Amino acid sequence: MSWEERPLEKHVEWLIKNKLGERGKRLWTNYEATRTEVVDHVLPWIKNQAPDLTDHGIDHIQDVIDRASELMGFINQYCIEAERPIMHDFTPDEMYVLLCGLLFHDVGNIFGRNKHNLKIADVWSKLPTWGSWTDNDRNIIIEVGRAHSGLTLTGATDTLKPLSVSSRYFCKQPVRLGPIAAVIRFADELAEGPQRTSRLLIDCKLIDEGSELYHHYAQITQVAIDRKRGLVALTFHINVDNSAYPVDEVKRRSHLSALLKMVYSRAAKMNNERQFARHYADVLMPFRETSISLTFQKTGQPLGIGLEPITLNDFSSPGDLDGLIEKVDQRYLVGPLVDSALGVKNV
Template identity: 25%
Template structure:
């Protein structure tokens, strides 16, 4: 008997693959993977997700926008929207691992926001026997989830966290495209924001207000073919004030521009590793300013579209940024000779 329906998105697709019983969809074992997923989801939804924001607050991070059950559901929905018809090309086991990784990607916040993406294995270890994932599954889920943010390592400023992930690996006998799954999760997480993430009934600390105001200004995203639709509504009162962000102050409008720029960068970045599974190329943006006397009315607005198109800027394009060693993405190297003069000098020194 089916548990999920079409409104459940990826969970429904996963269940359909399980019920089809095709040999290459799930590991050949006695495990019931749909029940296994339900057990993980129910446990995390009851014991962990509701306490993530509280744990971050206790650790000194103030009041984050929602990182609980609703956020996890939103990331799953966005992943489904990103994939579209391409979901038919994913194995059931890949969907299982992606969904579990989505559940784990933000759990590190429960002990503080700093390096939260690197704490996933620690969270898994805390669960011990309660978590029905074997060691290979824990390892691959952690690698997929960890790449959603942060830096490659603590001593680096390199944000290319997708680079170290194996493009394809085997887990319990099934070929899994780890890099693809990580890129989908990362971009889905980037898109998982709107006014539903800020419904706090308590006073929001100054250091968190800009993030809450951003969320409150954004309507749920729309997907139209290769275009994501963003609609913002800035309260009139927010036009005239700056809010704290780190050691600076910023207008909400400028934060919106910053976040849109970041989203476009994330789109371009994740597409590089997604093997054609991310077909989105364009962002359609509308920004409305509410009337001071009637917030339902609009006193000003702007609309524009941004797209991954056009010729790359020759001033910033550097060939060495794209070098890989023997097509292995985690072994980037420098050019042996920076220019013709360097080559000439090296040859002359040998003579």
């Protein structure tokens, strides 16, 4: 698969060439050369090394870049909002670091999922363009990419705080790594959905049993970013007679229960990430709420269960993720809901 240049890339190219002159042209040449190596020699091969992961290749990286565009308010091919420009305070150098961090954030998966965020340098150092970047500038990009998941080098869960407490410099220009990393981290969290899995692999049960649930989750998930309404909307469509689910009634119930628990856990985490990102990046302040909608269907028809969407906001405690959805609305209790879904008649 070849790389299709993203609108955000076109915007950053225009920005740095027009604002930074010859230095901007050199930066863009370096980006294109490095991107070619990542696209040709890293991203397509992650699947070979970790065949049961949901997609972390070219499509996923392009999707994460596009999600970052949406978060910042860019919606058309020129990366500006159609009715009025969305103003952010990122400098050209910061936008460039953001784009590079988005490109590199998941390359460590080629060495396996465990601590992949800490392996960016292990991958990049094997590419010829490694030497065309200064040590400082490489480290800046590695740091913002590394903060998208996992723990800090000291084992802390807040990967953004260390990037927000001191001044840093890229090409001798001041850059704010905390807000940049916050956009990368939230964009990656939102890049979920059917595009990350294969319907054929699911239907033919060609995915390792330990990874099936993650692919089933991706298959049912839709994420919408609505900046004007200050909303991230999560919609989950569950087909209870999906042929990939267990045939045995008891096992099917168990599987659906596990899938619902994953939905609730991921939805609560998404809201937590929204709050987290807003704290560190002013450009993400408009996102005040997370909505969760859950629908069930059978033989292609909706089931009349009558669930109302749930809205989580900043009053939903970010530290209280376990059982959050069921506490907000008891109609979402896993056991009764699964029983209802498996037994209700079509409407």
